[in-house]
Amino acid sequence: MNKKILGVFLLAVITVSSAWAQGRKGLRINEVLVTNEENFQDDYGCQSAWIEIFNTTFGSVDVRSCYLTNDKNNPRKYPIPKGDVLTEIPPRQHLLFWADDMPNRGTFHVNFKLDPEKDNWIGLYDANGRDLIDSVTVPAGIPADHSYARVEDGVGQWVIKGDKGSGYVTPSTNNVTLDKNEKIEMFETHDPFGVGMSVLAMLIVFTGLLLLYLLFRGIGQISVLVKKRNAMRVHGISDKDEAREKGLGRESGEIYAAIAMALYQHLEVHDVEDTILTINKVKKAYSPWNSKIYSLREVPNKK
Amino acid sequence: MGFIDFLGDNLVQFWEYTGFANCTFPHVAMILVGLFFIYLAIKKNFEPMLLVPIGFGILIGNIPFKIDAGLEIGIYEEGSVLNTLYQGVSAGWYPPLVFLGIGAMTDFSSLIANPKLMLVGAAAQFGIFGAYMVALAIGFTPDQAAAIGIIGGADGPTAIFLSSKLAPNLMGAIAVSAYSYMALVPVIQPPIMRLFTTKKERLIRMKPARAVSQNEKIMFPIVGLLLTCFLVPSGLPLLGMLFFGNLLRESGVTSRLAKTASGPMCDIVTILLGMTVGASTQASEFLTPSTLGIFALGFMAFIIASASGVLFVKIFNLVLPKSKKINPLIGNAGVSAVPMSARISNNVGLEYDSTNYLLMHAMGPNVAGVIGSAVAAGVLLGFLS
Incomplete structure (x- = not known):
């Protein structure tokens, strides 16, 4: 018994922990800006390099206890502090970290800087400091106030943003702004009368x-076959044709209902009752809310 | 300011807060609608379990009050009690709970015994897409049209679920429309059934369904879930709960859970769902030109759904052997107003042959309709969300 309980407990722990891990595995480094001259300012009015993390999942993910680093040999360089409610990233939302080497300025200021003169490797590690969730190498020589960002949030290629045509630098907001529902527009354009949708959906x-019909037709046939075989055994019939003639295995529910009713009549309903009459006082649970229950009439029940 | 002036000012202020001072024609109109629903439920016995909560909810939702006072009493005011209860509708978690109850109280035996009736349940979903096309033609967007079309599935929880996802602003009108037409099934369906069938067809006797083993009943929800949800994962909230409820019922080892799901829990959710849907018809949000359009489209969807079920059986009969013909009067039951539309099949059948009981045969397409409309909702959600 104890082994069973232990087994169930272990299974639950494994399930829960894998679900937890699955959430964090959905985090992505989404956009990085190395040289910040006239771009986004932090709460201190300073312009520093920043790293944007994106939650690709449709559930909130807390990044507390995860590690941000720019050193492959030191995965635990900046532990994201516990106890700050702002470390929870809502579904499909972002979180911005300032790479200003000023961790005393708060949760979102990491203890390293990015170097514009060389390639910057940035890694996001899980709470164990071993599992790499995501990493990116930001190439050297990106112009000031230009970011290195994914084309689409959380997925796809990386590009340099900031020039005309290449897209805007978008700290703490979507890399691609959706101003329309493409699916709806596609249907409006290609299927204005709804015929395509109707045919497809009905199909x-x-x-x-x-x-479901085919499957249960097969299952039904197997069930009838099994019943028939059992009935043949009970009736001592070996000829399949004879069994088919007698309809063995295909009895309707009405036959069973009739048999059940006959049994009930035989076993439960008596012509002569035992004539014991017991009168019990109607007992109703007392509660201060219904203390007047004896003086109230029953709930009306329209027949 | 004297004492009398002080009292006078307060009385004036009190008057400004009363329902009498804030009452407008739309409020009165909606209160009359609510009273009409309650009348239909109590005097005509039209789906009283739905129409009493909805009707009374309409009264609750249309008590006039000073909207700009921030009293936190209206259903659309964040933080109000009604708004909290309304979360189950707006976030879409009441409908799956109702489906859990439906699953726990539904016996799928008639469908398992005669699985070809599933196709009748599928055919009745034409109503959804007929209304979808007309809604598009009169100017609704595809997502709104889909939410309106689902009224043709005759499944209140599904209609609420889909409209909460695709067209939240139309949800009140869609829900009230869906439940109203479900309540009016005894009025809407019989003329359609008579119109599309001949007397000879109405007299068709169907073979009694074979007895279904418990193993088959247990396999049905499991296979049903895997198959339908692998095909349409977006139908998971509804189909998952429906089949889960049914497994609770059929497993034979969770009768307490099945009783709770089909009894007290389903009743509680029905009360809350009906009342909040009714209250969501607050005149200022509800009485718009599009509401009338939704009611008209919903009516049309219901007619198409009922007719397509009946016509499909007639077509299906062309390929069935004589001994396995289906009485087309059960075609209307493909809309998933359970068990009302199956009862209509039975009643109309009895009018023409007082010994021809169609109820159990009609329950097949009826419960298939529940699955079909949930699948249709999943398809629409998958395409348009």
């Missing part, structure tokens, strides 16, 4: 229920 509905 899927029919396919689903057709598959």
